Structure formats: C-alpha cells, structure tokens
Amino acid sequence: MDPARPKYYVLDMFPYPSGEGLHVGHPKGYICTDAIARYKRMRGFNVLHPMGWDAFGLPAEQYAVQTGTHPGITTRRNIETYRRQLKQLGLSYDWSREIDTTDPRYVKWTQWIFCKLFERGLAYQAEVAVNWCPALGTVLANEEVVDGRSERGAHPVVRMPMKQWMLRITEYAERLLGDLEELDWPEHIKRMQVEWIGRSEGARVKFPVEGAEKKAIEVFTTRPDTLFGATYMVLAPEHPLVGEIASDDKRGEVQRYVAKATQRSERQRMVESDDKTGVFTGAFALNPVNGERLPVWIASYVLAGYGSGAIMAVPGHDERDFAFATIHQLPILQVVSGGDPAKGAHAADGRAINSGFLDGLESAAARQRINDWLEAEGHGKRATSYKLRDWLFSRQRYWGEPLPVLHLEDGSQRLLSEDELPLLLPELDDWKPSGEFETPLARAPEWIKTRDPQTGAPAQRDPNTMPQWAGSCWYYLRFLDPQNDAAPFSLEAERYWMPVDLYVGGAEHAVLHLLYARFWHKVLYDAGLVHTVEPFTRLRSPGMILGHSYRYYDDNPDEDPAHTPQLYSASEVQVAGERVQHRETGAPLRARWVRAEDVRRDATGQPLHPEHPDIVLEEVIEKMSKSRGNVVSPDAMIERFGADALRLYELFMGPLTKGAPWSTDGMPGCHRFLQRCWRLFIEESSAGERLRPLAPGAGTAAQQRLTAQTIAGVAADMEQIQPNTAIAKLMVFVRDVTRDAPLPREAGEAFLKMLSLFAPHLAEEIWQRLGHADSIALEPWPGHDPALLETSLVTLVVQVNGRRRAEITAPRDASEATLRAAALADENVARHISDAGGGEPRRVVVVPGRLVNIVI
RNA sequence: GCCCGGGUGGCGAAAUGGUAAACGCGGGCGACUUAAAAUCGCCUGGCUUCGGCCAUGCAGGUUCGAGUCCUGUCCCGGGCACCA
Numbered sequence: 001m002d003p004a005r006p007k008y009y010v011l012d013m014f015p016y017p018s019g020e021g022l023h024v025g026h027p028k029g030y031i032c033t034d035a036i037a038r039y040k041r042m043r044g045f046n047v048l049h050p051m052g053w054d055a056f057g058l059p060a061e062q063y064a065v066q067t068g069t070h071p072g073i074t075t076r077r078n079i080e081t082y083r084r085q086l087k088q089l090g091l092s093y094d095w096s097r098e099i100d101t102t103d104p105r106y107v108k109w110t111q112w113i114f115c116k117l118f119e120r121g122l123a124y125q126a127e128v129a130v131n132w133c134p135a136l137g138t139v140l141a142n143e144e145v146v147d148g149r150s151e152r153g154a155h156p157v158v159r160m161p162m163k164q165w166m167l168r169i170t171e172y173a174e175r176l177l178g179d180l181e182e183l184d185w186p187e188h189i190k191r192m193q194v195e196w197i198g199r200s201e202g203a204r205v206k207f208p209v210e211g212a213e214k215k216a217i218e219v220f221t222t223r224p225d226t227l228f229g230a231t232y233m234v235l236a237p238e239h240p241l242v243g244e245i246a247s248d249d250k251r252g253e254v255q256r257y258v259a260k261a262t263q264r265s266e267r268q269r270m271v272e273s274d275d276k277t278g279v280f281t282g283a284f285a286l287n288p289v290n291g292e293r294l295p296v297w298i299a300s301y302v303l304a305g306y307g308s309g310a311i312m313a314v315p316g317h318d319e320r321d322f323a324f325a326t327i328h329q330l331p332i333l334q335v336v337s338g339g340d341p342a343k344g345a346h347a348a349d350g351r352a353i354n355s356g357f358l359d360g361l362e363s364a365a366a367r368q369r370i371n372d373w374l375e376a377e378g379h380g381k382r383a384t385s386y387k388l389r390d391w392l393f394s395r396q397r398y399w400g401e402p403l404p405v406l407h408l409e410d411g412s413q414r415l416l417s418e419d420e421l422p423l424l425l426p427e428l429d430d431w432k433p434s435g436e437f438e439t440p441l442a443r444a445p446e447w448i449k450t451r452d453p454q455t456g457a458p459a460q461r462d463p464n465t466m467p468q469w470a471g472s473c474w475y476y477l478r479f480l481d482p483q484n485d486a487a488p489f490s491l492e493a494e495r496y497w498m499p500v501d502l503y504v505g506g507a508e509h510a511v512l513h514l515l516y517a518r519f520w521h522k523v524l525y526d527a528g529l530v531h532t533v534e535p536f537t538r539l540r541s542p543g544m545i546l547g548h549s550y551r552y553y554d555d556n557p558d559e560d561p562a563h564t565p566q567l568y569s570a571s572e573v574q575v576a577g578e579r580v581q582h583r584e585t586g587a588p589l590r591a592r593w594v595r596a597e598d599v600r601r602d603a604t605g606q607p608l609h610p611e612h613p614d615i616v617l618e619e620v621i622e623k624m625s626k627s628r629g630n631v632v633s634p635d636a637m638i639e640r641f642g643a644d645a646l647r648l649y650e651l652f653m654g655p656l657t658k659g660a661p662w663s664t665d666g667m668p669g670c671h672r673f674l675q676r677c678w679r680l681f682i683e684e685s686s687a688g689e690r691l692r693p694l695a696p697g698a699g700t701a702a703q704q705r706l707t708a709q710t711i712a713g714v715a716a717d718m719e720q721i722q723p724n725t726a727i728a729k730l731m732v733f734v735r736d737v738t739r740d741a742p743l744p745r746e747a748g749e750a751f752l753k754m755l756s757l758f759a760p761h762l763a764e765e766i767w768q769r770l771g772h773a774d775s776i777a778l779e780p781w782p783g784h785d786p787a788l789l790e791t792s793l794v795t796l797v798v799q800v801n802g803r804r805r806a807e808i809t810a811p812r813d814a815s816e817a818t819l820r821a822a823a824l825a826d827e828n829v830a831r832h833i834s835d836a837g838g839g840e841p842r843r844v845v846v847v848p849g850r851l852v853n854i855v856i
Numbered sequence: 857g858c859c860c861g862g863g864u865g866g867c868g869a870a871a872u873g874g875u876a877a878a879c880g881c882g883g884g885c886g887a888c889u890u891a892a893a894a895u896c897g898c899c900u901g902g903c904u905u906c907g908g909c910c911a912u913g914c915a916g917g918u919u920c921g922a923g924u925c926c927u928g929u930c931c932c933g934g935g936c937a938c939c940a
Contacts, residue, residue: 728879
C-alpha cells in the first residue's frame with residue numbers, strides 16, 4: 001500500500017489447476033494483463049497484480065476415486081506445474097500474495113463469510129426439487145445445468161426433492177440487475193446476467209377454488225389486462241394444491257400424470273416440452289373479475305419453480321396457452337384488439353375489448369386500471385417476479401470446504417465461532433460416494449458425530465461441502481491482504497486497493513462466478529466489510545485460441561477390447577442428432593482423433609491416418625483438449641522460440657477478445673522481430689558481440705518524430721487494451737529508426753521501455769548492457785513532445801467526385817483556397833474534371849490534413 | 857424460434873465517416889555467399905487496351921465521400937429457449 005500513489009488492480013481469473021497443464025490458449029489473457037500491469041507501473045501507478053489457485057474441485061476428486069491418490073496431493077502437483085509454466089512466461093505477478101483456496105488459512109475465511117451469510121438469514125436449508133446428477137453423485141446449481149445436463153461432463157441431471165443448503169441470492173436480484181448498468185463489461189455478458197435474473201413486472205392474483213372458497217389459487221401474470229380472457233387455470237404437477245382439489249373421479253388420472261411428470265429427467269421434460277400434455281383435475285376456480293368458472297388443469301408446461309407454480313391461461317393472447325387450448329379443446333377468447341383468433345395468440349399490446357370496465361383502454365393503461373382494482377378489492381396486487389432462483393450451495397462431495405455448522409439434537413443448528421474455524425476435512429482413504437445419496441463425508445462417522453465443545457451436547461457435522469464457486473467468490477479480496485490471520489482482509493487494504501480496475505477472464509463464467517461473486521460482494525458491502533457495491537469495474541474476456549484436430553470414426557463405440565474396430569473417414573459417416581452411424585449400414589460409430597503431430601499428409605496436403613493411409617482425416621477447429629490431441633503446449637513454444645516470442649505472438653495475433661485457431665507458423669515472425677531488436681543495439685560478428693555505440697541525444701528530426709509517434713501510439717493502444725497494434729508500431733519503429741542515422745540513445749532507451757511490456761527478458765538484458773543497474777521494469781514511461789507529432793508538410797489526397805485522382809503536398813496550415821488551387825492545378829485532376837463534364841466545381845470539400853474533394 | 861456478436865488479400869489482421877489492406881505470416885525477385893542457411897532490399901487483392909476499372913458476404917439507401925451509418929437478406933459463432 002502506498003497512499004501517495006494511485007493504485008491499479010489488474011486481475012486474472014485464477015485458474016483451476018488441472019492435470020493437463022496449460023496450453024497456449026490459457027496464457028493469452030495473462031500475457032495481456034501482464035503487459036497492462038507493466039505499462040501502468042511505468043505510468044506511476046502502484047499496481048496490484050496477483051495470481052492464485054481455485055484448487056477445490058471435482059477433477060482432483062474423480063482422479064482420487066480412480067487412483068487412490070489424495071486430491072490434496074494431485075492439487076499440489078498440478079499447482080507446481082501451473083506455477084512453473086506461468087513463471088516461465090515472465091509474468092510479473094506478486095508471488096508473495098499467492099493464494100490457494102484449499103489452504104486452511106484461506107478455508108477459514110471462506111467459512112467465516114458463510115457464517116456472515118447465515119447470520120444475515122441468507123443461508124438456509126430447505127427441501128426443494130434439486131438437480132441431482134447421478135453420474136457425478138452430487139446436486140448442482142441451476143447455473144451448472146445446461147440443456148438438462150451437467151455443465152461439467154455433460155451427464156444427465158434429474159429433478160428430485162432433497163434437503164439442501166441454499167443461499168438467498170434472490171434477495172439481491174434487484175440490485176444485481178440494477179448495478180450492472182454502471183459496469184464497463186462486455187455487453188453480451190451483462191445481457192446474459194440480465195436474462196438470467198429475468199425480471200418481470202405484473203400482478204399476483206388470487207382465484208378462489210369453487211366449493212372450497214377458503215382455498216385460492218394464486219397466479220403471477222405479466223398481463224393482468226387480459227384477466228377477462230382467462231378460460232382455464234393450470235397448476236404445475238408439483239403444485240401443493242394438486243392433491244387437494246382433484247375431484248374423486250379424476251384423482252387417479254391426476255396422480256398418474258403427476259407421477260409420470262415428476263419422474264422424468266430434466267432433459268426428457270425439455271425434449272417433450274412442446275407436447276403440451278395435461279389433465280383436467282375436475283375442479284373449477286372462479287375468475288375474480290367476473291365470477292366465470294374456469295376448469296383447473298395440471299400440465300407440465302407450467303413450471304413449479306417460477307412465480308407461484310400456477311397460471312391463469314389466456315389462450316387468446318399467449319402462445320403457450322393457445323397451443324394447449326387448441327390441443328385440449330378449451331375456449332379461446334379475444335380481449336385485446338388487433339389479433340386474429342383463428343391464426344394464433346395475439347401477444348402484442350392493443351386496446352381492451354370484451355373486458356368489462358377495461359374496454360377501450362390501451363393495454364398499458366388497462367394494466368394500471370386492473371391492478372388498482374385488484375388491490376382495492378383485495379383480489380391481488382402488483383408484483384415483480386424473477387427467473388433467478390436461490391443458489392443451491394451444498395454438494396455431496398469430499399474435495400470442498402466443509403460447512404461450518406453443528407446440527408444439534410433438537411434440530412437446530414449452531415454456527416462455528418471464529419476461533420473454531422477452519423473446520424477441516426477428515427482424512428479418508430476412499431473418496432467414493434458411499435450410498436445412493438450419501439456423501440463421502442458421511443463415511444467418516446468419527447468426524448460427523450461430535451460434541452458441541454461449548455455445551456458438551458452431542459452434535460453432528462454437516463456431511464456436505466461447499467461448491468467450487470465458494471472460494472472464487474471472494475479471492476480477489478484475499479489478495480489485498482493474504483497473510484492476515486485475524487481477518488479475511490484488513491479494512492485499510494480494502495479501502496486502498498478495491499475495486500478491481502481491470503478483470504480478465506473467460507465468458508463461460510458469465511452467470512456462474514461473475515454472478516456469485518457480485519452477490520457475495522454485495523453481502524459483504526451490507527456487512528460493512530467492503531466499500532464498493534461492485535467488485536469488478538472493467539471486465540474483458542479473452543477470445544479462445546482453438547486447435548486443429550483430426551477426426552475419424554470407428555465401429556467400436558463401447559470400446560469392446562475383443563472387437564477389432566473397422567475405421568471410417570468422415571465421408572462415410574452420417575450424424576443424426578446425437579447418433580453417429582455408418583451412412584450405408586447404419587452401424588453405430590464413434591468419433592476418434594489422431595494427435596496433430598502424428599497426422600500424415602499426402603502430396604496434396606490432405607491429412608491421413610498414420611497407420612491407415614486410406615483413411616482421410618477430417619480437420620476440425622475446436623477447443624484444445626488432451627482428448628482431441630490438438631493441444632499446443634507453451635513449454636514447446638518457449639523451448640523453440642523463447643518466452644518473449646510467445647508473449648509477443650499471443651498478443652500480436654489479434655485483439656484480446658477475438659478467438660482464433662492457433663498457428664505455430666506465425667511464431668518465427670515474432671522471433672525474427674526480437675532478433676532485429678537485439679541487433680539494433682548489439683553488433684554480432686565472428687569476433688563476438690559488442691554494444692553498438694549509441695548516438696548521443698535525441699537524433700535527427702525524423703528520428704525524434706518517429707520516437708514521439710511511437711510513444712504516443714503505444715500508450716494510446718495500451719489504454720484501449722490493444723496490444724496487437726501497439727506491437728505493430730514497435731515493428732515500424734525498428735524498421736525505420738536507423739534509416740538516415742544511427743540509433744540515438746534517447747530513442748533507443750524509450751523503445752526498450754516500450755518493448756519491455758511485451759518482451760521483458762530481452763528488454764531487461766539490453767537495458768543492463770546499456771549500463772543501467774536498476775531493472776527496466778522500474779523505469780518511468782518515456783515522455784514525448786506532442787509538438788513533434790505534427791509535421792509541417794502534409795500529403796493530401798485529391799478526389800474528383802469522391803474518387804481518388806491525385807496527391808498533393810502542402811504546408812499543414814495551408815488555407816482552403818491554396819489547397820483548392822493546388823488541387824485544380826494537378827494535371828490528372830484537370831483531365832478528370834473535363835471528363836466529368838468540366839466547368840466550375842459545384843462544390844469543393846476540404847478536410848484539413850486529409851483530402852480535397854472536387855465535386856463536378 | 858428469439859436475442860447478441862462477426863463476415864475485409866492465400867492466412868492472422870489494420871483502418872476518429874476521409875488514400876481499404878498498416879504490421880506479421882506465406883509467396884516471388886534481387887543482394888551478400890563457392891553454395892546453403894541466416895540477414896538485408898524490393899514486389900505481392902483481381903482485371904487492364906496502362907487511361908483506368910472492379911474489390912470489405914449479398915441487394916439497396918443516406919452522404920461530396922461508406923469496411924464504418926440505415927433497411928433488407930444470406931452465412932458463421934455465441935447466448936436463451938415453455939419464466940406466464
């Protein structure tokens with residue numbers, strides 16, 4: 001901390017250290033933030049630039065199940081590899097702040113923050129329908145389920161009721177939504193959060209059940225103006241009233257439907273979602289606006305978890321209700337003008353019709369009017385609803401933070417106090433889930449069964465652990481003060497360093513880490529522990545670097561060792577949905593990959609299988625992964641070209657945010673550039689190396705101007721996070737600076753400082769040889785005289801009718817009349833004027849320093 | 857289906873509404889060399905009757921002037937997808 005200097009906090013999303021190590025795609029963001037960090041240091045900022053490890057997680061646990069290696073050992077090993085790889089790249093992290101989420105000194109404070117959430121009523125246990133993933137043996141949060149499958153590994157997920165820990169993120173929905181606006185984040189990530197939170201305004205309306213008037217079905221609707229158009233009601237199969245209201249003759253049918261619907265996996269329900277199945281319960285509800293009897297159905301198209309799990313169906317003005325009404329022959333009423341009931345639902349606004357006292361009102365006005373009426377009559381009230389659900393926070397896993405609670409015999413819970421933290425995992429030698437829904441921790445009874453040390457009463461520990469996201473929810477705060485054992489971080493450090501000025505990391509965390517961390521941050525804000533409402537001011541996502549992989553197929557999808565597989569090229573394969581089969585026989589096939597370095601090429605460059613040259617491989621550009629054999633390792637690049645060349649190339653490839661396939665062919669270009677930089681300062685001959693004598697002072701006018709232009713250009717590019725064009729400017733400098741005179745010292749040293757952002761090793765080496773004792777990294781950014789950026793003579797383009805016809809050179813401050821005369825005097829211009837009909841120009845557009853356009 | 861991004865040389869890419877293709881890769885020619893490598897220099901969108909013409913996915917529009925702004929359309933990538 002240094003209160004005298006402005007701070008700059010530039011942070012990378014810390015990685016989960018997987019067993020595969022880094023590939024060339026990973027460091028792109030790290031290299032970019034490193035260049036920014038170096039730039040900001042030179043500009044006088046006190047820069048915080050740390051790195052650490054998101055080290056709890058499933059892969060290490062799965063590896064433990066397979067091999068019997070303790071996940072802690074795997075994790076430590078993987079961290080070693082990652083740290084070694086990152087250090088090779090010359091990233092200027094403050095390694096004294098390195099943190100690891102599995103470190104007991106870190107776990108303590110993760111658990112402590114959980115206690116804060118609990119104390120504020122934001123952590124609770126509830127029996128809810130959860131996403132159970134049998135293959136992973138754990139429940140998952142909504143954010144971790146994609147298309148009915150687990151986000152990690154794509155395993156099927158089923159819905160079932162279970163008692164779980166939940167975090168009340170929904171209480172923060174409004175603030176999580178509203179505070180997004182101020183953030184300098186990519187628009188698409190903000191939008192993903194907006195849509196995930198899914199705010200909608202409307203009303204809650206109560207419909208009494210006929211014959212049981214004390215019971216009412218409450219619905220949420222965004223279109224209370226269409227109340228007169230409701231023709232039936234629908235409850236979700238899981239709705240609590242389903243069992244109570246079904247008439248005797250319908251009960252059996254209803255129970256069968258509910259049983260069928262609730263047993264379906266999420267995925268099945270989604271696949272069947274268009275079917276619009278449902279059954280009539282035999283019960284009726286009464287429409288509060290006109291007393292109409294509305295049949296009550298149950299149908300799986302109504303979701304239990306949203307609103308109240310029940311709807312009023314307005315088939316005239318809602319497409320889903322229209323589809324259902326059509327199939328089940330329910331009446332369709334038109335209550336908003338502008339549609340055609342024969343064609344489908346008219347969902348847009350219009351003018352209310354057939355709606356009693358609302359008739360004639362525009363939809364927006366009708367909504368106000370009916371809401372007033374509902375509130376006055378006590379039938380309902382205005383309400384806001386969110387798609388966002390509470391965050392399911394427990395996992396049936398071993399390798400995570402234990403929940404810091406004791407379950408007492410009376411059913412209550414006691415939080416562990418600060419001096420009882422951290423609560424560490426028990427040692428196990430088998431990490432498999434022990435029973436159908438049991439957690440690995442349940443197999444350590446001596447750990448589970450304990451006594452409350454405060455009262456001596458028997459107590460049980462919680463057998464669940466926290467999800468992997470817990471540690472990453474607050475790590476950016478621990479970096480501020482990582483050695484603190486008295487608090488998660490000091491308030492002074494927080495006040496000085498926060499917020500994060502630039503955060504760089506993958507867009508795949510848009511509704512996971514980035515939402516969860518914002519939520520915790522706001523809770524900490526409410527608890528007075530942090531002073532900003534948002535943690536990450538500016539966010540950028542690096543584009544993914546892809547690999548070239550080479551694919552063929554075989555007919556042994558289940559990997560039967562007894563079967564000798566037949567191989568096929570892509571041209572013989574048919575893909576139908578998720579099935580892959582032989583085009584002629586229909587035999588099931590499975591895709592296989594040849595490692596990129598093993599691929600053979602024929603004379604035309606076509607890729608072939610190394611052992612079966614008759615099999616033509618299909619080249620696919622996709623994410624780098626070990627299983628696809630398309631991983632390019634930074635280690636190999638560094639060995640061949642050096643770390644500086646790799647750094648330079650990763651940034652030079654294109655804009656940070658743009659993804660592109662990796663091509664090693666571009667590496668030599670960057671390597672050559674660095675050699676040119678070296679030879680700019682060092683003369684190599686058979687006699688050895690020697691420093692070229694630098695001309696004293698600032699050099700010729702052209703050299704001064706080039707230097708100033710480069711300094712100004714590189715600085716502007718770095719502010720915009722455009723290192724690719726900054727590097728191009730450095731290349732131009734090296735090409736041109738010794739055109740008319742030897743390299744002057746001022747220009748050379750300014751150049752080295754700029755180069756050191758991207759190629760720190762080389763720049764440092766030359767810097768030392770120039771006789772400097774201190775590191776170039778500590779130097780201030782080179783200055784330049786803005787007057788040098790302006791040249792006295794400028795070249796302008798002359799256009800005739802918008803087409804380029806000539807160039808003229810004129811003094812920078814030449815008058816419009818002078819420029820016009822010079823342009824008209826040009827031979828080629830004159831010819832085109834006469835070709836265009838001649839005579840006096842209708843108009844002459846002069847853009848100072850740019851062009852003269854003569855319009856005929 | 858809906859909502860976002862993005863389509864520019866052989867390739868990665870540049871370009872405040874003002875000379876399209878900077879910079880790099882690849883390719884060509886030349887210099888140096890006995891030769892090669894390395895290095896250095898020049899050339900490198902297409903067509904051309906050498907005047908130019910055509911070129912930023914496609915078709916229009918606005919403008920003195922459009923890769924850039926507007927409308928429509930096609931393709932690629934991503935997100936969402938019964939949220940009442």
